[in-house]
Amino acid sequence: MNIEDVKKICVIGAGNMGHQIALCAALAGYQVRCTDISQEMLNKAEGFAKTYLPERVAKGKLSQEQADQALRNISFIQNLEEAAADVDFVIEAAVEKIDIKRKLFAELDRITPPHAILATNSSFIVSSKIADATNRPDKVCNMHFFNPALVMKLVEVVQGPHTSTETAQITMDLSKKMGKNGAWLKKEIYGFLVNRILAALHNEALFLVDMGIASPEEIDMAVTNALGHPMGPFRLMDFTGIDLSYYIGMERYQETRDQKDKPSPLIIEKFVKGEWGKKTKKGFYSYD
Ligand SMILES: NC(=O)c1ccc[n+]([C@@H]2O[C@H](COP(=O)([O-])OP(=O)(O)OC[C@H]3O[C@@H](n4cnc5c(N)ncnc54)[C@H](O)[C@@H]3O)[C@@H](O)[C@H]2O)c1
Structure with missing residues (x-):
């Protein structure tokens, strides 16, 4: 698998981080499904996209066509099975609770196609604490965005002992496609860089x-x-x-x-x- 095989992305969590990560990916041309257990958070995320994009057009930062395309690229779906069923890459940005993340990764392992990469945006939890909840630890890594994700340029990609170099490389490439500078950490460490x-x-x-x-x-x-x-x-x-x-x-x-x-x-x-x-x-x- 390489970056060109990544076409559909699921972003889990439509909170502070997730709603902006999802929009970054949609602006980069990916088909994005943003999902959350809370319909209210999904409505807020959709509302944000519908005000943010016209504002960028008004400021001359985006063309009308780019804004329209980004809105067409993104959908907000509460049902996890529906949101993650056929994606190539998952960025998990749900609450910072390890038991919730482990449960989500086990479900994602069952729902997503076998080739899909499962990345967590966790600020502190290294992916080795989650990867063994799946049967594809080689496809699990950290992809850490900064707040606000639409603005901040850095993404830390953390390769755990279980993460394949192919997975880390594709995650670095995806960061670049999303307009970010990736920093590749070759080993896990608490707090990253x-x-x-x-x-x-x-x-x-x-x-x-x-x-x-x-x-x-x-x-x-x-x-x-x-x-x-x-x-x-x-x-x-x-x-x-x-x-x-x-x-x-x-x-x-x-x-x-x-x-x-x-x-x-x-x-x-x-x-x-x-x-x-x-x-x-x-x-x-x-x-x-
Ligand atoms: N806030 C930051 O500055 C920041 C920066 C970088 C990374 N992070 C990381 O990003 C992740 C999300 O942080 P946040 O600040 O966006 O949190 P948040 O509380 O704003 O949003 C979390 C969202 O996850 C949803 N959620 C909870 N359980 C879920 C589940 N099982 N399935 C789907 N959705 C679920 C909640 O409804 C909520 O909308 C955390 O892991 C955090 O460490 C946060």
């Missing part, structure tokens, strides 16, 4: 505040001014949610029992106070 680098930066920034060296505002200013990041680590944690930083740290710590994986005292303090960032109107900054 970007989330590891980001975690290292955030941990160091938190350590400097915990040590009383500088304030969050000063560190954000230093990182934006000297490193050219659009946002400093504290502002970014406020946006993504300090509760999320806490849960990710706690989950990792429970797995490794390594003190360095434990959330920093500052994160624990903010979590306990309910100061979770923008969503609670207070985190490292106030948002009144």
Whole structure:
């Protein structure tokens, strides 16, 4: 099999990530079936496509013909059997729960044709924790998009010990066809590339505040001014949610029992106070 054999794609989950991944694939010319257990999420995803595409045409970023074609390429189907029955590639972007993903992959293994590649967009779960739920582990890998998927250029393709090089190559090629730059990780590692680098930066920034060296505002200013990041680590944690930083740290710590994986005292303090960032109107900054 090679990339030219990929014509039909099923995207599972029409949430934050799935609805945009599906539209990226439709814009790249693929026949896309976007599916979700929630009809409401599918309606929202369809509504988004119907407003986003005309907006791109109005801005001169797409021709009317391209927008019309993308809409023709995509369908929103609640029934998984119907959505995945004859596809060549699946991108799973359902909730970040391993038991749900394992169950989905077992079902997909039964439903999809034997040649189909099954990729997960999981942020942290390596595909070796899912691949053995199928009878085609060589065709299972991570294909990790970034949020918002229509805008962000990077896709991390993670080749597990069970993943064939052909599968990883086709996933890299598909990323390119979807207008993305693929980064091919030849081995599995927790957090892949970007989330590891980001975690290292955030941990160091938190350590400097915990040590009383500088304030969050000063560190954000230093990182934006000297490193050219659009946002400093504290502002970014406020946006993504300090509760999320806490849960990710706690989950990792429970797995490794390594003190360095434990959330920093500052994160624990903010979590306990309910100061979770923008969503609670207070985190490292106030948002009144
Ligand atoms: N949000 C991000 O910034 C981001 C970035 C990269 C990767 N991811 C990963 O993408 C995946 C989805 O994240 P999200 O932020 O889009 O979540 P989300 O909660 O916005 O969407 C998940 C969707 O999955 C649906 N769903 C749940 N169980 C399902 C099932 N069995 N079958 C079909 N649909 C099901 C839900 O109804 C929901 O619409 C996760 O694995 C996450 O780790 C998220």
